Amino acid sequence: MTLSGRTALVTGAGRGIGRAVAIRLAAQGARSALVARTAEELQETVRLVEREGGTAVPITADVSTEDGVRAVLDGAAEALGAVDVLVNNAGTVQPLGPAAEMDLERWIGAFAVNVFAPAALSFALVPDMVKRGWGRVVNVSSGIVAHPAALGGFNAYAATKAALEAHTLNLAAELKDTGVTVNVYRPGSVDTAMQAWIRERGENLVDAATYARFRSSYENRTLITADDSAASLVARVPLPETGCVWDASDRI
Ligand SMILES: NC(=O)c1ccc[n+]([C@@H]2O[C@H](COP(=O)([O-])OP(=O)(O)OC[C@H]3O[C@@H](n4cnc5c(N)ncnc54)[C@H](OP(=O)(O)O)[C@@H]3O)[C@@H](O)[C@H]2O)c1
Incomplete structure (x- = not known):
């Protein structure tokens, strides 16, 4: 077990990729604190973590607010003591829609989830990781950053994930040689509730070609499973590399 004795904080662990990451981290021996807004999930x-023989503590919080971040930090400190591995996975694809009709408050709200939350948690936890000489931060991004023009109607998502990647790589450079690594993870196209939401609600929000691509990747079964994507992420956590943009489809 490559993460035996380590502690991990995973946001967005109520379902999808975050849930699968939590289970994989437990299989590698990590004790976890898991965050989402929906307590039942x-x-x-x-x-599921306990069924695999692991240990995890739930923290119900909204990471898009300062109070929510504080609750996560307090809950993690109480449950884990120090945090060795931070996986910033919670994310939103909303708001979707033509930029000309964009509600600015909602657009800013996407930054709160996709950029503010990961940065705030990193800023709070990284100094202690540096003191202890070992730490891992993985920020879950999206392939959209490589192709920002490809998905019409995803302006908030493209902008927030690009900002997240810039933040990640800048922080990685600052922490070079500290023992704390900071990397981006692009999880691939994964069969989760987020994809289902786009298929069910996105038809009149995103452009027709984009919508057709989302439908066909589901119907043609080209989406990967959350567990496959999580396996690729978790396998990289012990590695010493930093400042990388990892992609689920890359070989380890
Ligand atoms: N699925 C894909 O194809 C795909 C592709 C590229 C990138 N990604 C990225 O991968 C990550 C996970 O996506 P997914 O597909 O697994 O999504 P998902 O099924 O919608 O799960 C998202 C998780 O994040 C939590 N979350 C969302 N907003 C939150 C908030 N404000 N505070 C706390 N928790 C919050 C959700 O729980 P609550 O709603 O209960 O809070 C849920 O547990 C995201 O960052 C996404 O952008 C996914």
Whole structure:
């Protein structure tokens, strides 16, 4: 078990990729604190972790607010003591829609989840990781950053994930040679509730070609499973590399 004795904080662990990451981290020996807003989904993740013989504590909080971040930090400190591994996975694809019709408050709200939360948690936890000479931060991004023009109607998502990657790589450079690594993870196209939401609600929000691509990748079964994506992420956590943009499809 490559993470035996380590502690991990995983946001967005109530379902999808975050849940699968939590289970994989437990299989590698890490004790975890798991965050989402929906208590029932978190309880189910905890149950699945325990079924694998692992230990996890749920923290119900909204990471897009300062109070929520504080609750996460307090809950993690109480449950884990120090945090060795931070996986910033909670994310939102909303708001979708033409930029000309964009509600600015909602657009800013996407930054709160996709950029503010990961940065705030890193800023709070990294100094102690540096003191202890070992730490891991993985920020879950999206392939959209490589192709920002490819998905019409995803302006908030493209902008927030690009900002997240810039933040990540800048922080990695600052922490070079400290023992604390900071990397981006692009999880691939994964069969989760987020994809289902786009298929069910996105038809009139995103452009027709984009919508057709989301439908066809589901119907043609080209989406990967959350567990496959999580396996690729968790396998990289022990590695010493930093400042990388990892992609689920890359070989380890
Ligand atoms: N699925 C894909 O194809 C795909 C592709 C590229 C990138 N990604 C990225 O991968 C990550 C996980 O995506 P997913 O597909 O697994 O999504 P998902 O199924 O929608 O799960 C998202 C998780 O994040 C939590 N979350 C969302 N907003 C939150 C908030 N404000 N505070 C706390 N928790 C919050 C959700 O729980 P609550 O709603 O209960 O809070 C849920 O547990 C995201 O960062 C996403 O952008 C996914």
